[in-house]
Amino acid sequence: MSSGAHRARRWLVVALALAAAVSLQAAPPTPADERLLAASDPFARAPSSFRAELVVTAGKRTLRLEVYRRGGDRALVRFLDPAERGKFLLRQGRQVWFLAPGSRRPLRMGPGHRLAGASLDELVGLRLATSYAIGSVEQGEFLVTFDLEARDADVPFARARHVVRRDLGLPLRTDLQAADGRVLRVVEYPAWRNEAELVPERVVVKDLVRRGPPVEVRFLSVEAEALPDALFDPDDPSERDRRFAAR
Amino acid sequence: MKLALLGLRNLARNRRRTTISLAIVGAGTVALLLTAGFIRFSFDGLKEAMIHGGLGHLEVASADALAGRQPGALDRSLRHGLADWLELQAELEALPHVEAAAATLQVMGMAALPDGDPVSFIGLGVEPGRERRMGFTVRLVDGNDLDVAPPAEGDDRALLGRGLADALGAQPGDVVTLLALNADGMLNALDVRVAGVVTTGVADLDTRFLKLHLESARRLLQTDLVSNLVVGLDRTEHTAAAKAAVEAIVAGRPQPLTVTGWQERASFYGQVRNLYLGVFAFLGSIVFVLVVLACSNTLVMAVMERMRELGTLRAIGTTGSQLAVMLLSEALWLGVLGGLIGDLAGLGAIALVNALRLKMPPPPGAVSPIDLQLAYVPEAFAGAVALMVVVLALAALAPIAKAVRLRVVEALDHV
Numbered sequence: 024m025s026s027g028a029h030r031a032r033r034w035l036v037v038a039l040a041l042a043a044a045v046s047l048q049a050a051p052p053t054p055a056d057e058r059l060l061a062a063s064d065p066f067a068r069a070p071s072s073f074r075a076e077l078v079v080t081a082g083k084r085t086l087r088l089e090v091y092r093r094g095g096d097r098a099l100v101r102f103l104d105p106a107e108r109g110k111f112l113l114r115q116g117r118q119v120w121f122l123a124p125g126s127r128r129p130l131r132m133g134p135g136h137r138l139a140g141a142s143l144d145e146l147v148g149l150r151l152a153t154s155y156a157i158g159s160v161e162q163g164e165f166l167v168t169f170d171l172e173a174r175d176a177d178v179p180f181a182r183a184r185h186v187v188r189r190d191l192g193l194p195l196r197t198d199l200q201a202a203d204g205r206v207l208r209v210v211e212y213p214a215w216r217n218e219a220e221l222v223p224e225r226v227v228v229k230d231l232v233r234r235g236p237p238v239e240v241r242f243l244s245v246e247a248e249a250l251p252d253a254l255f256d257p258d259d260p261s262e263r264d265r266r267f268a269a270r
Numbered sequence: 271m272k273l274a275l276l277g278l279r280n281l282a283r284n285r286r287r288t289t290i291s292l293a294i295v296g297a298g299t300v301a302l303l304l305t306a307g308f309i310r311f312s313f314d315g316l317k318e319a320m321i322h323g324g325l326g327h328l329e330v331a332s333a334d335a336l337a338g339r340q341p342g343a344l345d346r347s348l349r350h351g352l353a354d355w356l357e358l359q360a361e362l363e364a365l366p367h368v369e370a371a372a373a374t375l376q377v378m379g380m381a382a383l384p385d386g387d388p389v390s391f392i393g394l395g396v397e398p399g400r401e402r403r404m405g406f407t408v409r410l411v412d413g414n415d416l417d418v419a420p421p422a423e424g425d426d427r428a429l430l431g432r433g434l435a436d437a438l439g440a441q442p443g444d445v446v447t448l449l450a451l452n453a454d455g456m457l458n459a460l461d462v463r464v465a466g467v468v469t470t471g472v473a474d475l476d477t478r479f480l481k482l483h484l485e486s487a488r489r490l491l492q493t494d495l496v497s498n499l500v501v502g503l504d505r506t507e508h509t510a511a512a513k514a515a516v517e518a519i520v521a522g523r524p525q526p527l528t529v530t531g532w533q534e535r536a537s538f539y540g541q542v543r544n545l546y547l548g549v550f551a552f553l554g555s556i557v558f559v560l561v562v563l564a565c566s567n568t569l570v571m572a573v574m575e576r577m578r579e580l581g582t583l584r585a586i587g588t589t590g591s592q593l594a595v596m597l598l599s600e601a602l603w604l605g606v607l608g609g610l611i612g613d614l615a616g617l618g619a620i621a622l623v624n625a626l627r628l629k630m631p632p633p634p635g636a637v638s639p640i641d642l643q644l645a646y647v648p649e650a651f652a653g654a655v656a657l658m659v660v661v662l663a664l665a666a667l668a669p670i671a672k673a674v675r676l677r678v679v680e681a682l683d684h685v
Contacts, residue, residue, distance in 0.1 A: 106454070123460070125458065126460060127461055
């Protein structure tokens with residue numbers, strides 16, 4: 024083969040490599056990416072108002088919970104274990120309150136407050152689209168990887184890396200990171216109850232800082248239910264008292 | 271014997287010199303007695319303050335709660351709390367010399383007023399009735415003590431340390447919400463009304479200290495366990511005997527338990543005691559050296575002033591050893607008499623200092639001035655006299671050597 028042909032082949036290889044690199048390179052987000060991110064949060068396509076019963080397991084420790092969620096920003100977690108009856112965790116937007124039978128007033132908690140190792144967001148949806156802005160997007164053949172940056176300092180993790188299956192918009196894994204990119208927690212979605220509605224059956228949370236056993240969240244039931252505003256009122260317990268008095 | 275009496279008569283004959291020597295010995299004795307009295311009072315005061323401040327004479331806790339802990343560590347993990355403690359409590363309270371065996375429950379968490387910033391606290395759930403039977407003291411700054419009766423649900427009350435109350439901005443009557451993790455790591459909250467503000471006597475502890483009824487603490491931590499049983503005795507001297515009796519009771523129980531005496535829990539007391547003993551040894555050695563030097567000087571002067579007398583004694587046949595015994599007996603008489611005079615003066619000085627009710631500035635970390643009181647230490651009175659006899663015997667060595675080496679002709683010619 025002549026040296027000219029050799030040179031031509033070398034240039035061809037370089038050009039293909041460059042093209043491949045450009046195609047894999049992180050690109051700025053498009054409106055389609057924004058839509059995919061918003062649609063890929065667990066429960067993003069679930070009924071806007073629902074009740075779920077779930078079990079959180081961390082090592083030998085098990086916690087039974089009932090979750091009421093309305094829209095993306097209101098959630099009420101009710102503790103079902105006999106010793107924990109009467110306690111609630113309530114979220115409105117970024118605010119989280121702890122309600123206990125021994126205290127008349129709601130107690131404000133940090134947004135990252137955890138139940139048996141899992142945060143409220145990890146139980147009822149991470150709300151990535153509202154908490155994070157897309158920094159860059161990697162478009163793979165089957166997967167889309169979002170590199171996300173917290174919109175403000177209240178968000179517990181400064182950065183996140185969210186991997187979504189392109190065809191179904193199904194989230195596979197979210198790495199929650201510190202500002203320097205160090206991965207602190209990994210949230211995985213190994214099984215789904217309803218892929219169309221993005222209702223998980225199992226969520227696994229791994230804490231890479233504390234190195235404890237992984238936290239597994241199993242959703243026993245998820246039912247659409249109209250929920251009144253009053254259920255999520257931190258200062259007025261009357262609706263909660265009425266609803267849960269006999270349960 | 272004759273020489274000993276002769277020594278006494280010599281002292282009586284030289285009144286000025288003897289008075290000076292007795293004053294030196296007496297002053298040294300008084301210094302030792304005052305130091306010993308101060309240290310004994312400090313030890314006893316600190317000991318009783320620690321015991322009746324909440325430590326108790328004995329503690330019964332789960333062996334697992336103490337495993338791997340540093341001696342003197344006071345926190346007890348709730349996971350290893352005492353189960354079935356009511357029966358054990360009754361058994362302990364039936365023992366002789368036991369005033370009460372009070373259950374306590376340790377709590378740590380956050381406290382906050384409505385719309386106030388949360389402040390972390392270190393709390394203790396107690397049985398106020400049993401604490402009072404054991405003579406435990408609560409230093410109220412404001413408000414009232416906890417009620418003896420267990421509070422009804424929704425009527426829980428707490429005493430706040432002065433610093434904690436300041437940090438929260440809380441006063442008696444305010445409702446503070448306590449937040450704590452229970453043994454399962456689950457969060458719980460409890461509203462408590464501030465019954466009173468107290469001081470522990472330690473400024474740093476006051477910024478975190480909170481006390482509530484055992485029932486309230488159990489409500490907050492959602493547990494039937496307690497951290498330990500604190501046993502109070504009628505007298506601290508009965509601690510060793512009571513410990514043996516308590517150990518015999520806990521030995522047969524299914525949950526392995528450990529009985530700990532107050533000395534092992536009061537590491538601070540041990541540290542203070544060692545510090546004071548060091549100070550005492552240092553001061554004592556200074557007094558010892560000063561008295562030895564002063565008395566030695568006085569005795570040497572006595573020999574110099576009596577050179578012709580001693581030369582005459584030697585000239586009429588008194589041997590060197592007889593002279594030495596006579597001078598030694600003078601020194602010993604000085605030690606005995608000076609020590610006794612010092613004892614009498616010490617009694618008066620201790621009574622005077624106690625009557626003046628002097629105050630000392632708060633020690634480091636404490637919030638209140640402490641009374642300057644001195645204890646009468648009988649063994650110190652006897653020991654001081656014995657010590658002075660030894661001191662004077664040592665002080666006499668140089669003058670005796672000088673007298674024994676006297677040349678009679680030179681001594682008789684001494685002016």
